[in-house]
Amino acid sequence: MASRSEIIVRFAGEGGQGVVTAAEMLARAATGVGYHALTFATFPSQILGGPTWTQARVSRTPVESPGDAIDILVAFNDEAYHEHRTEVHDGGIILLDPSVTPLSDEHLRCVTVPFDELAKQTGESRAANMVVMGGLSRLINMPVNYFKEFVSQRFAGRDKVVEANHMALDLGLAHLAEEDPISDLGEPEKPDYEQVFIKGNDALSVGALHAGIDFYFGYPISPATPVLVYMERNLVGEGKFAYQASSEIEAITGIVGAGFAGKKSMTATSGPGFTLMGEGIGLAWMAEIPCVIVDVQRGGPATGLPTKTEQSDLNAALSPAHGDSSIPVIAAGSVEECFFATVHAFNWAERYQGPVILLSEHSLAERAQNIPKPDLAATPVESRNVYKGENGYLRYESQEISAFPVPGGAGAYVANGSEHDIYGDTTHLAKYHIHMTERRFSKLKLLEGTYESDNASASVAVIPWGGSKGPALEAFQQLRSAGVDVAWYYTMFLNPLPTALLDELRSKDLVIVPELNYQGQFASVLRSQGVRAEAITQYTGLPFRPTELGERIKARLAGAGQPQAVNA
Numbered sequence: 001m002a003s004r005s006e007i008i009v010r011f012a013g014e015g016g017q018g019v020v021t022a023a024e025m026l027a028r029a030a031t032g033v034g035y036h037a038l039t040f041a042t043f044p045s046q047i048l049g050g051p052t053w054t055q056a057r058v059s060r061t062p063v064e065s066p067g068d069a070i071d072i073l074v075a076f077n078d079e080a081y082h083e084h085r086t087e088v089h090d091g092g093i094i095l096l097d098p099s100v101t102p103l104s105d106e107h108l109r110c111v112t113v114p115f116d117e118l119a120k121q122t123g124e125s126r127a128a129n130m131v132v133m134g135g136l137s138r139l140i141n142m143p144v145n146y147f148k149e150f151v152s153q154r155f156a157g158r159d160k161v162v163e164a165n166h167m168a169l170d171l172g173l174a175h176l177a178e179e180d181p182i183s184d185l186g187e188p189e190k191p192d193y194e195q196v197f198i199k200g201n202d203a204l205s206v207g208a209l210h211a212g213i214d215f216y217f218g219y220p221i222s223p224a225t226p227v228l229v230y231m232e233r234n235l236v237g238e239g240k241f242a243y244q245a246s247s248e249i250e251a252i253t254g255i256v257g258a259g260f261a262g263k264k265s266m267t268a269t270s271g272p273g274f275t276l277m278g279e280g281i282g283l284a285w286m287a288e289i290p291c292v293i294v295d296v297q298r299g300g301p302a303t304g305l306p307t308k309t310e311q312s313d314l315n316a317a318l319s320p321a322h323g324d325s326s327i328p329v330i331a332a333g334s335v336e337e338c339f340f341a342t343v344h345a346f347n348w349a350e351r352y353q354g355p356v357i358l359l360s361e362h363s364l365a366e367r368a369q370n371i372p373k374p375d376l377a378a379t380p381v382e383s384r385n386v387y388k389g390e391n392g393y394l395r396y397e398s399q400e401i402s403a404f405p406v407p408g409g410a411g412a413y414v415a416n417g418s419e420h421d422i423y424g425d426t427t428h429l430a431k432y433h434i435h436m437t438e439r440r441f442s443k444l445k446l447l448e449g450t451y452e453s454d455n456a457s458a459s460v461a462v463i464p465w466g467g468s469k470g471p472a473l474e475a476f477q478q479l480r481s482a483g484v485d486v487a488w489y490y491t492m493f494l495n496p497l498p499t500a501l502l503d504e505l506r507s508k509d510l511v512i513v514p515e516l517n518y519q520g521q522f523a524s525v526l527r528s529q530g531v532r533a534e535a536i537t538q539y540t541g542l543p544f545r546p547t548e549l550g551e552r553i554k555a556r557l558a559g560a561g562q563p564q565a566v567n568a
Contacts, residue, residue: 004184005059005060006058006060006061006063007185008056008057008069008070008072009055009072009073009136012084013076013077013080014052019052019053019054019076020041022129023056024368027369030142030146030188032197033146033149034188034189036058036061037058037059037197038056038066038368039057039066040055040363040366041053042308042309042541042542055067059185064469064474065471065473067545068548069089070084071089071092072094073092076097077097080100081096093109093179095113096112096113100112113131113175113176116128118172121171124164124168127168128168130151134168134175135173136172137169138176138177138181139182140181140184147169193372195370197368198335198368200338200364200365200367201224201227201365203335204341204342204360205227205231205342207339207340207342208231208342208346209234211342211347213235213240214239214240215240215241215258215266216231216243216267217243217250217258217267218251219267221248223365224270224273245267248269248273249276251273252267252276252277252281253280255291255292259349260415262404264290264292266292267293268294268295270297270298270306271298271301271316279321281355282321282322284354284355285327286417287416288354290349290353290355291355294342295316295357295358296360296361297311297359299312309363309541314331314359314465314494314525315519320357327354327357328356328495328496329359330344330449330493332359332360332466333464333470333490334467337469339374340492341492345358347381350383351446352446353404354440359494363543386404387406387410388403388409390410391410393411393413395411396413396420396424396436400442400445448493448496450491451501453490454488455480456487456489457487459508460509460510461486461487461489461508461510462486462487462513462514463511463512464515465490465491465494468544471544472490472549474550475514475544476488479554489501494522505526506529506530510556511523512535513533514544516544517539520537521535536549
């Protein structure tokens with residue numbers, strides 16, 4: 001039995017078989033006793049059915065990505081077995097439903113487990129996942145009591161349910177009692193800080209609540225719908241409002257109206273809905289009204305891949321409106337950053353008085369992970385400078401920012417989507433268009449983000465963005481451990497980029513950008529700003545694998561060819 005610090009388990013089957021629940025259950029039970037865990041889910045866009053798989057990566061140390069090859073495959077049907085068997089590494093094991101017949105030349109260890117039949121023995125037919133957990137406790141040498149404690153806490157007060165699930169755990173353990181474990185995670189070490197187990201969309205929503213959101217208006221669209229659901233349940237109380245719009249156009253105009261009224265407002269959508277919001281975002285830029293627009297990216301264009309991950313909306317986010325505009329963009333790179341990026345987005349919107357785009361993506365939205373509980377006291381929240389002087393105030397006179405007049409208070413003005421003069425009145429005069437254009441762009445100087453770096457003296461650097469941060473960081477760490485001289489840079493703040501970061505990147509011989517799109521969008525942005533950047537792209541609907549990404553970076557460092565996209 002190998003002693004390893006982590007294990008990766010994949011559950012694959014048909015939508016509705018509890019595949020998603022199984023991965024989260026394993027992760028929650030593991031994090032409850034002190035391990036670190038991260039889940040990844042991918043499923044078809046229909047409500048029920050279709051090939052679905054999830055996986056959980058459990059480790060004694062923090063993890064940054066879903067990982068590489070899998071240790072254990074739980075295949076609930078024949079299609080799942082044939083689709084995923086090649087991704088199990090040598091020495092791994094496959095647990096099969098009785099309906100699955102393994103290949104005659106299968107070199108991996110396959111064990112048939114009658115999940116449903118054993119579950120029925122407990123009197124609770126839905127306990128099949130607990131049968132799986134019982135078997136896993138044997139294979140990864142994790143005490144079954146860890147799972148029993150999780151069940152007892154989750155179903156506290158429902159004694160019959162607890163009893164049935166405990167029995168299911170024991171039956172699964174007994175069925176695999178003669179199988180040799182494939183790994184030994186060892187005893188967990190609970191972190192000395194408080195943690196929360198949370199999904200990316202929920203962390204984003206909590207960040208909005210901390211930032212002081214007053215108004216949420218959204219239309220349901222995958223994978224952003226959970227944000228709407230969270231807000232409808234939790235954005236309550238005096239002065240708070242959450243509502244489902246009838247369209248994305250209504251949603252964007254609604255939050256612009258709320259921002260005009262002095263409220264902190266937000267909507268969340270995905271690619272198709274974001275496109276429909278373009279004109280409304282332009283209105284917020286032109287009239288200088290704070291609001292936050294979340295784009296949880298998915299595969300595209302058009303309907304595309306609604307339940308797969310991609311990073312292909314960056315170009316649209318940088319300039320969603322027609323005409324001269326440059327919308328601030330912040331991109332979260334982890335579940336933890338989903339919280340902090342949202343707070344920053346609200347702070348930026350309030351500070352420069354305009355719309356801010358917050359980019360997330362499917363792989364983060366649906367990922368569940370244990371993260372340090374955010375220190376709210378150490379996470380500052382900003383609010384706009386409200387005008388409190390006398391009437392006669394000229395809203396758009398200054399070259400940069402000015403106090404914000406809230407309707408009903410002092411400083412009456414016209415929040416105009418047409419080009420306007422210093423009062424806000426419509427004008428076609430060139431002198432005012434010049435003044436206002438320069439004013440709107442000059443306000444971006446008020447926004448300065450932070451960045452991180454490692455081994456910065458190297459002449460070649462890697463800089464991912466968004467959800468590619470985790471796989472790229474693990475790839476970088478593998479390369480450094482192998483003695484490869486490469487630098488690491490990362491920032492959530494994509495527009496405007498931190499000034500000092502740009503200066504450092506411009507000094508590099510080569511900057512490698514791993515990103516999940518065909519065009520190499522962020523690499524192109526960097527090149528437009530004087531950086532010698534090249535992309536490593538992937539557009540499979542799935543995240544990078546750290547080891548494969550590391551090999552592609554190493555090949556680039558060796559001067560091997562031009563970027564090649566991965567299609568499988």
